[in-house]
Structure formats: structure tokens, C-alpha cells
Amino acid sequence: MDPAMLDGFPEEDKAKMMGMIEAMQTRDSLKMYNNLVERCFSTCVQSFRRKTLEKDEERCVSKCCEKFLKHSARTSVRFAELNAQSMQQMGGPPQ
Amino acid sequence: MDPAMLDGFPEEDKAKMMGMIEAMQTRDSLKMYNNLVERCFSTCVQSFRRKTLEKDEERCVSKCCEKFLKHSARTSVRFAELNAQSMQQMGGPPQ
Amino acid sequence: MDPAMLDGFPEEDKAKMMGMIEAMQTRDSLKMYNNLVERCFSTCVQSFRRKTLEKDEERCVSKCCEKFLKHSARTSVRFAELNAQSMQQMGGPPQ
Amino acid sequence: MTPEQRDAAFAMAGQEMEYRVELFNKLVGACYEKCIDKKFKDGELNVGENSCVDRCAAKYWESVAIVGQMLGAQGNAPS
Amino acid sequence: MTPEQRDAAFAMAGQEMEYRVELFNKLVGACYEKCIDKKFKDGELNVGENSCVDRCAAKYWESVAIVGQMLGAQGNAPS
Amino acid sequence: MTPEQRDAAFAMAGQEMEYRVELFNKLVGACYEKCIDKKFKDGELNVGENSCVDRCAAKYWESVAIVGQMLGAQGNAPS
Numbered sequence: 001m002d003p004a005m006l007d008g009f010p011e012e013d014k015a016k017m018m019g020m021i022e023a024m025q026t027r028d029s030l031k032m033y034n035n036l037v038e039r040c041f042s043t044c045v046q047s048f049r050r051k052t053l054e055k056d057e058e059r060c061v062s063k064c065c066e067k068f069l070k071h072s073a074r075t076s077v078r079f080a081e082l083n084a085q086s087m088q089q090m091g092g093p094p095q
Numbered sequence: 096m097d098p099a100m101l102d103g104f105p106e107e108d109k110a111k112m113m114g115m116i117e118a119m120q121t122r123d124s125l126k127m128y129n130n131l132v133e134r135c136f137s138t139c140v141q142s143f144r145r146k147t148l149e150k151d152e153e154r155c156v157s158k159c160c161e162k163f164l165k166h167s168a169r170t171s172v173r174f175a176e177l178n179a180q181s182m183q184q185m186g187g188p189p190q
Numbered sequence: 191m192d193p194a195m196l197d198g199f200p201e202e203d204k205a206k207m208m209g210m211i212e213a214m215q216t217r218d219s220l221k222m223y224n225n226l227v228e229r230c231f232s233t234c235v236q237s238f239r240r241k242t243l244e245k246d247e248e249r250c251v252s253k254c255c256e257k258f259l260k261h262s263a264r265t266s267v268r269f270a271e272l273n274a275q276s277m278q279q280m281g282g283p284p285q
Numbered sequence: 286m287t288p289e290q291r292d293a294a295f296a297m298a299g300q301e302m303e304y305r306v307e308l309f310n311k312l313v314g315a316c317y318e319k320c321i322d323k324k325f326k327d328g329e330l331n332v333g334e335n336s337c338v339d340r341c342a343a344k345y346w347e348s349v350a351i352v353g354q355m356l357g358a359q360g361n362a363p364s
Numbered sequence: 365m366t367p368e369q370r371d372a373a374f375a376m377a378g379q380e381m382e383y384r385v386e387l388f389n390k391l392v393g394a395c396y397e398k399c400i401d402k403k404f405k406d407g408e409l410n411v412g413e414n415s416c417v418d419r420c421a422a423k424y425w426e427s428v429a430i431v432g433q434m435l436g437a438q439g440n441a442p443s
Numbered sequence: 444m445t446p447e448q449r450d451a452a453f454a455m456a457g458q459e460m461e462y463r464v465e466l467f468n469k470l471v472g473a474c475y476e477k478c479i480d481k482k483f484k485d486g487e488l489n490v491g492e493n494s495c496v497d498r499c500a501a502k503y504w505e506s507v508a509i510v511g512q513m514l515g516a517q518g519n520a521p522s
Contacts, residue, residue: 013370013374016374017374017377020374020377020378021381023454023458024378024381024382024385026455026458027458027461028385028389030458030461030462030465031462031465032389033462033510033511033514034462034465034466034469035469036510036514037466037469037503037506037507037510038469038472038473040506040510041473041502041503041506042473042476042477043402043404044404044506045477045499045502045503045506046477048477048478048494048495048498048499048502049498050498051497051498051501051502052501052502052505053502053505053506057502058505058509059404060404061506061509061510062407062509062513063404063405063406063407064402064404065509065510065513065514066407066513067400067404067406067407067408067409068396068400069513069514069517070407070408070409071392071395071396071399071400071409071413071417072392074409074414074417074418075388075391075392075395075417075421076388078417078418078421078422079388079391079421082421082422082425086425086429108291108295111295112295112298114372115295115298115299116302118375118379119299119302119303119306121376121379122379122382123306123310125379125382125383125386126383126386127310128383128431128432128435129383129386129387129390130390131431131435132387132390132424132427132428132431133390133393133394135427135431136394136423136424136427137394137397137398138323138325139325139427140398140420140423140424140427141398143398143399143415143416143419143420143423144419145419146418146419146422146423147422147423147426148423148426148427148430152423153426153430154325155325156427156430156431157328157430157434158325158326158327158328159323159325160430160431160434160435161328161434162321162325162327162328162329162330163317163321164434164435164438165328165329165330166313166316166317166320166321166330166334166338167313169330169335169338169339170309170312170313170316170338170342171309171313173338173339173342173343174309174312174342177342177343177346181346181350203449203453206453207453207456210453210456210457211460213296213300214457214460214461214464216297216300217300217303218464218468220300220303220304220307221304221307222468223304223352223353223356224304224307224308224311225311226352226356227308227311227345227348227349227352228311228314228315230348230352231315231344231345231348232315232318232319233481233483234348234483235319235341235344235345235348236319238319238320238336238337238340238341238344239340240340241339241340241343241344242343242344242347243344243347243348243351247344248347248351249483250483251348251351251352252351252355252486253483253484253485253486254481254483255351255352255355255356256355256486257479257483257485257486257487257488258475258479259355259356259359260486260487260488261471261474261475261478261479261488261492261496262471264488264493264496264497265467265470265471265474265496265500266467268496268497268500268501269467269470269500272500272501272504276504276508
């Protein structure tokens with residue numbers, strides 16, 4: 001969201017909006033955490049002969065997580081660029 | 096939801112309920128939009144040698160979308176019929 | 191959530207929190223219902239030559255559902271144990 | 286009706302609506318997977334797809350009832 | 365602005381944000397499936413993965429626009 | 444506690460609960476896929492399925508901790 005959108009709103013509204021954004025971010029990061037575990041567990045863990053992770057499963061979960069975070073960070077840069085581009089070209093994102 | 100459910104409620108409650116339904120519909124249509132893009136992109140786009148869609152990928156995304164919307168429209172007619180049927184037979188939908 | 195967390199809150203707050211928990215449980219059980227139907231339907235129903243379930247499809251949906259509920263019940267016992275364990279060891283669950 | 290009862294009625298109606306919408310969306314998704322040819326040569330549903338979709342919807346509905354009975358029998362019926 | 369209008373503006377801004385976040389998450393998920401090698405020998409993205417991710421994001425974005433046009437044409441454009 | 448602080452405490456407790464429920468649901472789903480035979484001849488879990496489920500739950504839990512550490516190290520720990 002463009003923070004400029006909030007210009008002209010009374011201070012208490014801005015505070016409310018900021019609270020809303022913050023709550024959404026907390027919720028999304030918790031959701032992302034759960035999704036990441038599910039994704040890497042499903043890809044990496046295949047054997048159930050023991051009740052602790054095998055060394056290579058542990059390594060796989062950790063690399064999977066690292067790689068996903070890097071992928072996500074790179075994508076977020078591209079996403080911002082694409083967003084900015086379509087703002088210029090069409091006066092707004094595709095919606 | 097059966098609008099008759101709202102009979103007997105004060106006017107301001109009806110308005111509140113209508114607002115609730117409207118907000119839900121906006122949210123659902125945005126969600127459906129996102130789901131549709133994800134679905135058709137995943138089915139149709141396979142090559143990443145260029146950063147723009149190939150002609151056949153573009154056509155595929157567009158046909159995929161058209162077909163999904165037609166499928167969804169037909170299903171919604173069937174859904175309403177099945178709903179009406181089970182209201183009659185059992186005094187309510189399976190729940 | 192640990193109900194002890196509510197100690198020291200005024201009565202009306204406890205009531206509000208309990209209401210929140212209840213609403214969440216209703217929502218989750220409805221969501222679980224929908225997920226279970228989707229899961230067992232997708233696994234069990236393969237033929238579309240008739241508009242009613244074949245005898246073996248019906249049996250499959252029913253066994254699938256029974257098995258999922260048993261799996262879920264067992265997992266919930268394990269989940270509680272793991273939760274309790276990590277509370278002891280680390281003063282809190284992994285988060 | 287007290288304000289609390291009214292709030293509860295609203296909350297229940299909202300959850301009921303969400304359940305219905307979710308049910309519909311899952312039915313659409315499941316029958317799309319089962320019935321629709323993913324080659325997308327054409328934007329129209331053909332005869333076979335159309336009748337598959339109709340039967341699929343009816344069979345999904347029957348499955349909802351079966352699962353509902355099972356949940357009810359186990360005492361965790363949603364309502 | 366009346367309080368009702370303000371509430372409506374808040375609700376709309378909230379839904380717009382949720383739509384954006386969801387769009388981003390789905391793009392990340394789709395391009396992860398398309399581009400990332402799941403052997404996880406290494407925690408780094410290699411050159412091929414990096415350029416695949418960039419192109420994938422651009423193509424996903426183009427798909428958003430196509431689907432948006434189709435929805436608009438059918439009169440069920442989300443906004 | 445001011446009313447604002449109380450609202451914030453409620454919101455946080457709600458999000459914490461949602462996180463827990465979601466964690467449980469994903470664990471159930473993941474271990475169902477890994478451990479349960481989908482032929483459904485029987486409605487009972489057999490010995491092999493039971494022990495697979497127990498180990499799967501423990502391994503999932505371990506994975507939650509690993510991912511949590513990684514997120515923490517990167518400064519995007521959820522809490």
C-alpha cells in the first residue's frame with residue numbers, strides 16, 4: 001500500500017491503519033513460517049524408521065529453507081519493479 | 096444465505112448484514128482472481144527462456160481462464176439446484 | 191492456548207476471550223469438514239458415468255473419513271505431548 | 286434480543302456463509318480437476334465435459350452428506 | 365467523511381492489501397515450483413535459477429493482466 | 444492496562460492461537476500424506492501407520508524448530 005494514501009486522514013485514522021498493517025504483517029509472517037515448514041518437510045523427509053530427523057534430512061530442511069528465503073527476497077525485488085512499471089504505464093497495477 | 100432470514104430484524108441490522116455480505120463478496124472475488132491466475136499460469140507456462148509470454152502460452156492462459164469461468168458458472172447452477180433439492184427433502188442442506 | 195494466561199484479567203475480558211476461542215473452533219470445524227470432503231472425494235471418486243456414487247466409492251469416502259479422523263485424533267495426542275515437552279525444555283514451543 | 290445475542294447471531298450467519306462459499310469453491314476446484322481437459326485448444330466446455338461436471342457436482346454433494354453423517358456419529362458434527 | 369464512509373474506506377484498503385499480499389505469495393510459490401531445483405545440495409540460487417525466477421515473475425505478472433482483462437470482459441472484474 | 448493495550452493483547456493472543464491451529468492442521472495433513480495408505484479397505488489405522496504417524500509428528504516438530512532458527516538468524520523470526 002502507498003502510505004501517501006493516508007495523507008489528509010486525521011491522525012487517529014493513520015494510527016488505526018498502521019495498526020491494521022502491523023497486524024496483517026504479523027499474521028502473514030506466522031503463516032509464511034507454517035507454509036515453509038510444510039513445504040520443506042514434505043520435500044525433505046521421506047523415512048519414518050526413527051523418530052528424529054536423519055542427518056541428511058536435517059541438512060535438506062535447512063538448505064530448503066535458506067533457498068526459499070533467498071528466492072522470496074529476490075522475487076520481492078522483481079515484484080516491486082513490476083509494480084512500479086505498471087503504475088507508470090497504466091496509472092495502476094493490473095487488478 | 097436466504098435473505099428471508101433477515102425478516103424481523105431492525106433496519107440497521109439488515110444494513111449491517113448486507114455490508115457483511117458485500118465485503119465477503121469483494122474478498123471472494125479478489126481471492127478467485129488470484130487463484131485463477133495461479134491455476135492457469137501453472138498449467139500453461141512452462142518455458143523461461145524469455146521474459147514475456149510466448150504466443151501459445153498467452154493463448155493458453157486466456158482459454159484456461161475462459162473455460163474455468165464457464166465451468167464455474169455451470170457448477171453454480173447445479174449447486175443452486177442441489178441446495179434447493181436438499182432443502183425440500185431434509186429441511187436443510189447437508190451440514 | 192494456556193487458559194492460565196487469562197488469570198488476572200477482568201471477568202468481561204475472560205468472557206470475550208472465551209467467545210473468541212469458541213468462534214475460532216466453530217470456524218475451524220467447518221473448515222475441517224470442507225477439507226475432509228475435498229480430500230476423500232478427490233481420492234475416492236474417479237468415474238462420472240452416473241450421477242450417484244458407486245457402492246465402492248461410497249464405501250471409500252466413508253472409510254477415508256473414518257481413517258482421517260482417527261489419524262487426526264492420534265496426532266492431536268502426540269501434538270499435545272510434543273508441546274508439553276518443549277515447554278519444559280525450552281520454556282516455550284518452537285516459534 | 287440482547288446486543289450480545291445479536292452479535293452472536295451475526296457471527297454465526299457469517300460463518301455459515303463462509304462455509305457455503307468454501308464448499309462451492311472446493312466443489313468447483315475438485316470437479317475442474319476431474320472433468321476439464323487441460324489442453325485448452327478451445328475456450329468452450331464440450332459435451333463430455335458438461336455432463337461430467339453435472340455428475341461430479343451431484344456426487345460431490347452426496348459426499349458432503351456422507352462425511353457429515355460420519356462427523357455427526359463421532360460427536361464432532363460442525364452443527 | 366461520515367464514520368460509515370471511513371469504515372468502508374478502511375475495509376477496502378484492507379482488502380486491497382490482502383489481495384496484494386496474496387498475489388505476491390502465489391507468485392513466489394508458482395515460481396518456486398517452476399524454477400528451483402529441489403535437491404538442495406546448496407542453499408544458494410545458481411545462475412540458471414536466478415534468471416528463471418526473474419523471467420517467471422515477469423510472465424506471472426503478464427498473466428495477472430490477461431486474467432484481469434478476461435474477468436473485466438465478463439463483467440466480473442474484481443474492481 | 445489501557446484499552447488499547449488490552450486490544451493489542453487480544454489481537455496477539457488470537458494470532459498465536461491461529462498459528463497453533465494452522466501448525467496442527469498442516470502437521471496432520473503432511474503426516475496423512477506420508478503415512479496413510481489410501482486404499483481404504485479398512486477404517487482403522489494399522490500398526491505400521493500408527494508408528495509412522497508418531498514418528499512423523501516428532502520429525503515435523505523438529506523441522507518447525509529448524510525453520511524457526513533459520514528465520515531467527517535472518518532477522519525475520521515471527522516472534
